[in-house]
Amino acid sequence: MTAPNSTAGIFPLDxxxxxxxxxxxxxxxxxxxxxxxxxxxxxxxxxxxxxxxEEAAGTGIMMxxxxxxxxxxxxxxxxxxxxxxxxxxxxxxxxxxxxSGSCRGKGGxxxxxxxxxxxxxxxxxxxxxxxxxxxxxxxxxxRGDGGVAxxxxxxxxxxxxxxxxxxxxxxVWNLPAIFVVENNGYAESTSRDYAVAVDSFVDRAAGFxxxxxxxxxxxxFAVYEAAGEIIRRAREGGGPALLECKMIRMYxxxxxxxxxxxxxxxxxxxxxxxxxxxxxxxxxxxxxxxxRAELAAIDRDIxxxxxxxxxxxxxxxxxxxxxxxxxxxxxx
Amino acid sequence: MGSAIGIIANPVSARDIRRVIANATALQxxxxxxxxxxxxxxxxxxxxxxxxxxxxxxxxxxxVRRGIDRAENQGLTHFPKVEYLDYKISGTVDDTLKAAxxxxxxxxxxxxxxxxxxxxxAVVTACGGVxxxxxxxxxxxxxxxxxxxxxxxxxVGLAVTRKVPPSDAFLANxxxxxxxxxxxxxxxxxxxxxxxxxxxxxxxxxTETFRELFVTFADPEVIGMSAIxxxxxxxxxxxxxxxxxxxxPEAEANILLDTPIAPGYMRGIGIRDYAPMQPSHTYRxxxxxxxxxxxxxxxxxxxxxxxxxxxxxxxxxxxxxxxxCMQYAARHGLMRMTPHQKTDMGGQ
Numbered sequence: 154m155t156a157p158n159s160t161a162g163i164f165p166l167d168x169x170x171x172x173x174x175x176x177x178x179x180x181x182x183x184x185x186x187x188x189x190x191x192x193x194x195x196x197x198x199x200x201x202x203x204x205x206x207e208e209a210a211g212t213g214i215m216m217x218x219x220x221x222x223x224x225x226x227x228x229x230x231x232x233x234x235x236x237x238x239x240x241x242x243x244x245x246x247x248x249x250x251x252x253s254g255s256c257r258g259k260g261g262x263x264x265x266x267x268x269x270x271x272x273x274x275x276x277x278x279x280x281x282x283x284x285x286x287x288x289x290x291x292x293x294x295x296r297g298d299g300g301v302a303x304x305x306x307x308x309x310x311x312x313x314x315x316x317x318x319x320x321x322x323x324x325v326w327n328l329p330a331i332f333v334v335e336n337n338g339y340a341e342s343t344s345r346d347y348a349v350a351v352d353s354f355v356d357r358a359a360g361f362x363x364x365x366x367x368x369x370x371x372x373x374f375a376v377y378e379a380a381g382e383i384i385r386r387a388r389e390g391g392g393p394a395l396l397e398c399k400m401i402r403m404y405x406x407x408x409x410x411x412x413x414x415x416x417x418x419x420x421x422x423x424x425x426x427x428x429x430x431x432x433x434x435x436x437x438x439x440x441x442x443x444x445r446a447e448l449a450a451i452d453r454d455i456x457x458x459x460x461x462x463x464x465x466x467x468x469x470x471x472x473x474x475x476x477x478x479x480x481x482x483x484x485x
Numbered sequence: 486m487g488s489a490i491g492i493i494a495n496p497v498s499a500r501d502i503r504r505v506i507a508n509a510t511a512l513q514x515x516x517x518x519x520x521x522x523x524x525x526x527x528x529x530x531x532x533x534x535x536x537x538x539x540x541x542x543x544x545x546x547x548x549v550r551r552g553i554d555r556a557e558n559q560g561l562t563h564f565p566k567v568e569y570l571d572y573k574i575s576g577t578v579d580d581t582l583k584a585a586x587x588x589x590x591x592x593x594x595x596x597x598x599x600x601x602x603x604x605x606x607a608v609v610t611a612c613g614g615v616x617x618x619x620x621x622x623x624x625x626x627x628x629x630x631x632x633x634x635x636x637x638x639x640x641v642g643l644a645v646t647r648k649v650p651p652s653d654a655f656l657a658n659x660x661x662x663x664x665x666x667x668x669x670x671x672x673x674x675x676x677x678x679x680x681x682x683x684x685x686x687x688x689x690x691x692t693e694t695f696r697e698l699f700v701t702f703a704d705p706e707v708i709g710m711s712a713i714x715x716x717x718x719x720x721x722x723x724x725x726x727x728x729x730x731x732x733x734p735e736a737e738a739n740i741l742l743d744t745p746i747a748p749g750y751m752r753g754i755g756i757r758d759y760a761p762m763q764p765s766h767t768y769r770x771x772x773x774x775x776x777x778x779x780x781x782x783x784x785x786x787x788x789x790x791x792x793x794x795x796x797x798x799x800x801x802x803x804x805x806x807x808x809x810c811m812q813y814a815a816r817h818g819l820m821r822m823t824p825h826q827k828t829d830m831g832g833q
Contacts, residue, residue: 163680163682163774164681164683165683165685352514352544353496353497353500353513353514355500355504355511356511358511359511359513364504364508364511366500366501366502366504366505367500367501368502372684372685374684374685375684375685375687377685379501382502382505383502386505386506394504394505397500399576439788440682440683440786440788441788
């Protein structure tokens with residue numbers, strides 16, 4: 154079948170955009186799969202929390218953003234970083250704790266940041282991104298440049314007071330702030346059913362006067378469409394909103410998690426039937442817009458890119474004792 | 486001896502993008518639970534002793550349980566026995582389909598549905614002819630009539646306990662059957678053909694993609710896709726036919742129709758023409774590639790390689806005639822009580 158030249162009226166992105174979406178999701182997936190393997194070797198310091206399985210949500214949102222827009226991520230931040238344009242080589246080196254890393258090896262997995270890309274940082278403190286985003290959104294509002302700021306939080310982290318206070322603040326000041334709840338069903342190992350009293354995140358938003366939307370976070374197009382409307386509205390002065398993405402994670406809460414809380418066969422079912430990359434690929438190939446060979450070429454590129462990132466990270470030097478006192482304070 | 490009924494309450498209706506683009510209602514979980522409690526007390530008042538509920542993990546169940554526990558703590562007995570079906574919750578429409586099937590197997594006399602048009606469609610798909618009664622907790626909701634659920638609960642109670650005869654208690658409804666290569670789906674109100682090839686956020690609001698519309702009834706007092714047909718040529722639920730509307734971009738339109746396609750969301754719709762949709766006649770989409778939206782939500786995509794047919798089916802399923810039940814109750818004094826005396830209608 155010959156691919157049509159235009160996707161207008163068929164998909165919300167042109168062919169180039171669809172390929173870019175796939176490339177981003179594939180980069181995240183390969184980055185995380187490789188980390189899963191490398192972490193098991195014991196060379197990586199600290200904890201890592203993998204975003205594999207959740208790529209459609211981060212990518213579908215981030216494709217609406219530019220470098221001026223700010224995001225604040227979670228402890229599970231690699232996917233957000235890649236989606237926001239942070240260099241995977243620098244990220245990999247950062248996770249290995251090397252001087253060549255995005256934050257000179259001082260942040261590690263849970264504190265990767267790159268302000269030049271609008272990425273204010275992954276965050277080891279649950280719910281801590283939301284107040285930061287209110288500040289960034291307030292700045293964007295004062296500048297009047299149409300910028301938006303997006304906070305990511307998990308279903309567990311959404312119980313933090315900081316998150317709820319931020320919903321209130323954003324509503325009161327009508328900030329261009331968007332709160333994304335990445336609901337993968339588990340707060341570490343605790344089921345959402347056990348831990349969240351008001352079971353609907355949309356209800357929480359409504360309680361603070363914000364509109365809330367729930368989407369299938371495994372469906373790139375569902376996220377892309379919903380996020381697009383929410384972000385457009387915020388840019389135009391329409392105010393804050395909450396977006397709940399229902400999703401799954403393919404790995405444990407952290408690497409090393411035995412996942413005894415999972416149901417029997419749950420992971421197999423996820424891999425077979427709920428893989429957002431597979432779902433995306435099938436949709437665009439079936440529509441005849443993209444050929445499988447084009448996706449395979451991207452797979453090869455990304456495989457080489459991630460291999461290069463790991464080699465680079467392993468070869469890079471560690472920080473020295475003298476580096477301890479640098480980058481501590483910033484002059485404004 | 487009271488009859489058993491089922492209640493299927495969808496915790497995730499009214500959660501889509503129309504909260505943002507159209508200020509649509511986001512009915513809270515506690516409100517949905519309170520609706521269930523109101524219905525429970527009304528069906529009990531009519532003599533229903535046993536209710537099967539769909540399990541869900543959206544929170545309705547917890548609030549209903551607390552409401553029943555509080556009543557029992559106070560010594561009140563105005564709720565029937567409530568049991569939840571036992572299966573693994575998926576958090577998807579599969580829960581609704583499974584609940585409807587199991588309720589049919591357990592012999593319920595009717596199923597009360599809380600949700601939007603999509604939820605009602607799922608129940609009808611799987612309930613095997615059990616009458617349903619709709620309570621609108623969705624967004625556009627052309628199918629369930631808008632009224633206080635207390636009244637719906639009373640009508641269901643009166644109908645299933647045979648206090649109102651079946652001829653007044655139930656109505657037959659049309660449906661539309663869509664077949665793609667033999668795979669069958671249904672719609673209760675409308676089937677829309679759009680150019681988009683992805684399901685995405687499901688809701689329909691990009692009017693430039695609309696190409697064709699088939700409706701079972703066309704009511705100018707509703708919103709959404711059915712409103713397009715309703716504002717062109719009203720068709721009632723009892724008419725034998727439906728309506729078929731062909732849509733075009735505004736520049737090519739013979740009629741430009743200002744239509745509320747979502748709550749408070751007025752858009753110009755380009756109309757080429759419209760005609761009655763005849764029952765038992767096979768229609769095919771006018772475009773070769775696109776998606777099909779069932780009751781306002783994109784569900785299926787198709788290409789030129791697929792065989793797609795659309796057909797209006799009369800007398801397809803049964804609903805509780807809430808208005809008929811309450812009119813009958815009034816005419817026959819079913820709700821009257823003797824002073825200082827409880828009746829079999831309750832009156833606690």
